[in-house]
Amino acid sequence: MLGGAKEITLGVMGGGQLGRMFVHAAQRMGFFTAVLDPDPHSPAGRVSHHHIQTSYTDPDGLARLAQVAQAITTEFENVPAPALATLAHSRPVAPAAASVAIAQDRAAEKAHFVRCGVPCAPYAVIETAEQLAAVPASLLPGILKTARMGYDGKGQARVRTHDELVQAWSAMQMVPCVLEKMLPLQLECSVIVARGSDGSCVNLPLQRNLHRDGILAVTEVYAGNVPEALEARAIAAAKSIAQGLDYVGVLCVEFFVLDEADPAAAGLGGLVVNEMAPRPHNSGHYSMDACDVSQFELQVRTLAHLPLVQPRQHSPAIMLNLLGDIWPEDGSGGVPPWNDVLALPGTHLHLYGKLKASRGRKMGHLNITGPSIEAVRSTALQAAQILGIDAF
Template sequence: MNTPLLPGAALGVMGGGQLGRMFVHAAQTMGYRTVVLEPDATSPAGLVAHQHVAAAYTDAAGLAELAASCDAVTTEFENVPADSLRTLAERVPVAPAAAAVEICQDRAAEKRHFQRSGVPCAPFATIETEADLAAAAGLLPGILKTARLGYDGKGQASVATADELAAAWQRLGRATCVLEKRLPLALELSVIVARGRDGALVHLPVQQNLHRDGILAVTQVPAPGVSPGLAAQAIDCAGRLAASMDYVGVLCVEFFVLADGSLVANEMAPRPHNSGHYSLDSCDVSQFELQLRTLAGLPLAAPRLHSAAVMLNLLGDLWFPGETSEPRTPDWAGVLALPGVALHLYGKTDARRGRKMGHLTVTAADAAGARATALRVCERLGLPAF
């Protein structure tokens, strides 16, 4: 693609979840037509796009319709079949490319890519056979994760002994897994970069994250526990990973900061990320506008943080306080009465425990003010403090 796609062009999305929905909103704000391929007739993104191609991600007719309906295609989640992206790329520009998405789909391939790129990660071993279990015992205690399809804490188990490792591998269906050595963690952070076809690279501020039960709960920006030097190191590592894949699009790299202050990469997401949602309210260019700019070949303006922010994930559990079996609407009026609170709900038709239903962003002139208001939000909604 030698010339930018300007407003009026049609941009396609593989996947109909909330990330696709927020991309569609960003594209429509800038005057683009949007097309979503997603099998679910009531998907968050499909409901708001100009055109919804209701088909499976591998459906040849659906892929042909998507390619014929738009000028470029992106993906909103990493588990879109890479072969489908290759098929689309024969007809229209696709960003990110199938080869990069394929690396992020497989934890073992991802870890090897970290090593090739000179980015530190936890010691690991790939488990494919019973013989691999014995060979990996030196990494215990550790975390056993399926190489593919696990997310939000699913498809993984904490193991301390060889017997626990063998039992966990059996529970995971003897699928190919990665065993990562457990390291002493101080905190978690993430970096979101956007890379254009010309190699231009910009990034959002470093984000400090808190997970509960494997699911992101809180993101704080500026990151309170991250020094400028550590932030620069994380940004450099993320940029190096993007360049090494000749990546085009938005890429999130999650890191662990160890007790000794060193940094190790955890995983990558070839798309916008939950930890970057605050950028909709606290940056002049959001992660979704960056995704649009990289896809359309527009110039990449470096995002500027104009407000400190705290992002709170809203899971379906909020609709079921205590032992409630029937869903109840959370106290939106109460939290929206607080200054600097923005509510984002994803248009999902039913609330379920553990399901990501939306997020709240609290902005303020400084980090202390954003945190104080966010703690008041937690109190009113019954969320744990942080």
């Protein structure tokens, strides 16, 4: 489905930074683009050929998107799944509404992991007072998470005792939740796969991640960042999860690597799945500068039924997430010292076109590439120091 002289438009539900980078990748390959997002200043809407400025459930907006776009994807997991189902009546939609709906519900998501034979943390679903009372002591201490609408660490509470669990569930307005047993974590990692409608599936290398306050801060990707056997298991698990959904599109699966010496990790095999995101992911941003095919080009290829090739990483890479915290707070309208950062070798700055910086808001990312992970880490630490980001 390549256009050339013929206008072919790819649509995306959501106008955030992931949509913006998808739009750029699609345009580079000759496609026209359409974005549906209510924000008149949405990062993706501002660079797209078409910006349909309506809510995600507006029937007229959905009809306009289906009219202008030949195929449609999404850039965030909380887009209403029924809206995707509506679009699918007249246009190819990838990922499908059913896949997105599962990713939107932690209980359904974990049940899917179990069906695919992929280990996850021991858990209990809490939707009623009876289920709350029946929670076994073996799940404590644990983390209580709302079943829906949680992201970047929101909608979560750590609980050590049953009394704390009761209080936390009450504070969450007694909405459906999942309680996960707290496990001894050694590190966090993720795998991004792209699966086509023909069942072909490729993957990016395993990404080693550092989160701070529930938000991804640093991703490191290089040969040997985790043991080879563990990487192979994580990739196989991610592909199994995608296949179990009959998934089409780009999917990120996040994992916990456990400290197997701790008795609490017994019987879990050292690796458990945490959650999945039915879209490109922050941890895959390094692929824009360190791989021959980025996660966003993979998203375009899956949507446009183009061949999927196994991406190759040509440089070790580190990605630093750039939050609004590093912008000056004095109201001067100043920006971080980009000149000093870009004077460092192998730095690649990606800003998202957001008009206002605020604490915790994702404003951009910095990719660092180089001939060796030692050189890349040295440069990344220098960049972090310049920007006021904590060392890692």
